[in-house]
Amino acid sequence: MSLPDFSRQMPLFGVQNLLGAAFEPDDRFRLFAAIVYPRLVAARPALESCYCANNGRPGVEPVLMLGISLLQFMERVPDRQAMEMVKYHLGWRLALQLELDVAAPEASSLTYFRRRLLEHEQARLAFDTVLEGLRAAGLVSRKARQRLDSTHVLGAVAAMGSVECVRETLRLALRELEGVAGLSRPEFWDRLWERYVENKLDYRLEEKALAEKHLAAGRDLAALSAWLEGQGEAVREGKQAALVKRVLGEQFEVVEGVLGKRKDRPSNAVRNPNDPAMEWSTKGKTGTKGWVGSKAQIAETVEDGEREADEPTRSFLVAMETQAATGGEPAGMQQVLESEKASGQEAPPELFVDAGYVSAEALKDAAEEGRELVGPALGSSHQPAGFRTEDFQVDVGQRRAVCPAGQANATCTRVEGREGEAATYKFGWGGACASCPLKGQCVGNKKDHRTLEVGEHHAYLQDRRREQKTEAFQKKMNQRKAIEGTISELTRGYGLRRSRYRGLPKAALQNYLIGAACNAGRWIRRAAWRMRQAARAARAAARAVGAALRPEAPAAAIGG
Numbered sequence: 311m312s313l314p315d316f317s318r319q320m321p322l323f324g325v326q327n328l329l330g331a332a333f334e335p336d337d338r339f340r341l342f343a344a345i346v347y348p349r350l351v352a353a354r355p356a357l358e359s360c361y362c363a364n365n366g367r368p369g370v371e372p373v374l375m376l377g378i379s380l381l382q383f384m385e386r387v388p389d390r391q392a393m394e395m396v397k398y399h400l401g402w403r404l405a406l407q408l409e410l411d412v413a414a415p416e417a418s419s420l421t422y423f424r425r426r427l428l429e430h431e432q433a434r435l436a437f438d439t440v441l442e443g444l445r446a447a448g449l450v451s452r453k454a455r456q457r458l459d460s461t462h463v464l465g466a467v468a469a470m471g472s473v474e475c476v477r478e479t480l481r482l483a484l485r486e487l488e489g490v491a492g493l494s495r496p497e498f499w500d501r502l503w504e505r506y507v508e509n510k511l512d513y514r515l516e517e518k519a520l521a522e523k524h525l526a527a528g529r530d531l532a533a534l535s536a537w538l539e540g541q542g543e544a545v546r547e548g549k550q551a552a553l554v555k556r557v558l559g560e561q562f563e564v565v566e567g568v569l570g571k572r573k574d575r576p577s578n579a580v581r582n583p584n585d586p587a588m589e590w591s592t593k594g595k596t597g598t599k600g601w602v603g604s605k606a607q608i609a610e611t612v613e614d615g616e617r618e619a620d621e622p623t624r625s626f627l628v629a630m631e632t633q634a635a636t637g638g639e640p641a642g643m644q645q646v647l648e649s650e651k652a653s654g655q656e657a658p659p660e661l662f663v664d665a666g667y668v669s670a671e672a673l674k675d676a677a678e679e680g681r682e683l684v685g686p687a688l689g690s691s692h693q694p695a696g697f698r699t700e701d702f703q704v705d706v707g708q709r710r711a712v713c714p715a716g717q718a719n720a721t722c723t724r725v726e727g728r729e730g731e732a733a734t735y736k737f738g739w740g741g742a743c744a745s746c747p748l749k750g751q752c753v754g755n756k757k758d759h760r761t762l763e764v765g766e767h768h769a770y771l772q773d774r775r776r777e778q779k780t781e782a783f784q785k786k787m788n789q790r791k792a793i794e795g796t797i798s799e800l801t802r803g804y805g806l807r808r809s810r811y812r813g814l815p816k817a818a819l820q821n822y823l824i825g826a827a828c829n830a831g832r833w834i835r836r837a838a839w840r841m842r843q844a845a846r847a848a849r850a851a852a853r854a855v856g857a858a859l860r861p862e863a864p865a866a867a868i869g870g
């Protein structure tokens with residue numbers, strides 16, 4: 311598809327001149343046209359790379375499509391409704407600088423536009439474009455202090471039980487294989503087709519009956535998997551066929567030649583074969599409050615100084631990253647820092663986080679890179695009750711540790727980590743514990759002396775645990791709190807909590823659009839506030855001039 315012609319010239323009877331005066335100067339659509347739309351126009355060269363310059367029929371103007379995509383997330387409307395707004399809503403026309411005689415595109419063109427952005431690795435274009443505009447307007451510094459947190463995002467698929475997941479895997483694989491031309495089918499084909507394509511299971515069956523159905527589906531899955539092994543790579547590695555072997559391995563195991571249910575599924579196991587990238591994870595204790603989906607890592611700038619009473623936020627999002635639901639916070643933080651680097655944002659001199667991001671390695675990396683990771687370190691796990699790691703004074707470099715009773719360690723052994731893991735150090739107190747009055751608080755029931763194992767960079771954790779008890783640190787941590795409000799704004803105001811699309815790349819695209827919409831909304835609110843502030847100042851100045859020019863009232867009139 312080729313590019314349509316694009317003109318930056320404003321016609322005399324263009325929408326700006328016809329409609330502009332009908333909207334208040336601080337109207338959000340008018341401000342979108344004035345401050346956001348020019349940035350979208352500036353992004354056209356990047357959009358051009360997604361099109362063939364002179365081949366095929368001209369597509370819908372990409373600047374317009376980017377603008378509609380952004381407005382759609384700002385106003386939180388689906389594709390079809392967005393195009394109706396373009397058609398009927400004068401505010402949308404004004405914001406998008408779309409002339410009145412130009413027809414609204416088809417709703418499906420938004421789907422094709424998003425696909426085009428993904429195919430040409432431009433998923434973050436809207437986010438980066440708005441962020442660059444904020445930097446140009448002096449609202450975001452390249453080296454700003456930041457706060458970071460994550461939130462869960464529900465996938466666009468249902469969370470399936472294990473029986474349903476196996477049966478759906480079989481159904482989708484059979485459907486896919488049915489469409490492969492010239493494939494000779496196995497002898498069990500008709501039986502599987504009838505069971506999994508033509509029939510549905512009643513999931514209200516008793517637990518025992520469901521367990522039998524699960525095992526039967528497992529045996530069918532194993533038969534199909536064995537048959538697929540003998541097929542060509544194109545068939546074997548088909549989108550759904552490839553899941554057959556994976557789901558079989560995740561849910562079943564062969565013990566003494568008999569297929570049975572696995573006791574524990576891997577944490578990143580397929581939960582719904584319609585979108586295998588959506589993983590199951592849990593926020594609290596394992597087994598409670600779980601979700602199937604992905605995770606968003608959100609970083610925003612921290613504002614300096616106090617805000618005025620009616621002043622909108624000065625914080626803006628600088629990263630909006632998507633990771634698998636089972637991805638850890640340290641990996642998410644690394645992703646955020648790399649993403650910021652790619653967008654021209656420098657590493658934050660101070661990054662405020664919660665305890666999930668703080669580890670000895672993360673503190674060490676931050677210190678070596680000249681930035682500060684500000685967050686509390688989790689307390690160590692400890693014996694049934696009693697002294698924890700933080701109750702000991704440890705100096706790994708000197709191989710020395712002093713226990714709460716003031717005894718120095720008797721031994722210290724370096725334990726090499728497995729498969730790239732960092733080495734640890736094991737301290738022991740040997741005979742000193744036998745006569746220690748604190749033994750009851752320190753040594754477990756089945757042991758006769760205390761040992762302590764710490765990581766190579768334990769000193770960073772030890773210092774942080776000491777520092778986080780101070781009032782100054784706790785006051786500093788107040789800077790992190792506002793990220794909770796931002797996450798609430800993103801989920802309630804922009805629909806971050808639920809993916810509209812399937813697959814991680816599309817979920818990431820949605821998150822970037824949400825981030826761009828949030829930043830654009832905050833930018834517009836600040837611009838409107840500045841206008842109101844300027845108007846207030848002008849009125850006050852006019853009153854002062856009027857008062858100065860007024861002749862003094864006669865004393866008699868004042869006194870009556």
Ligand code: SF4
Binds near residue numbers: 713714746748752760
């Ligand atoms: S039990 Fe051993 S390690 Fe624990 S406080 Fe007493 S001497 Fe120290």
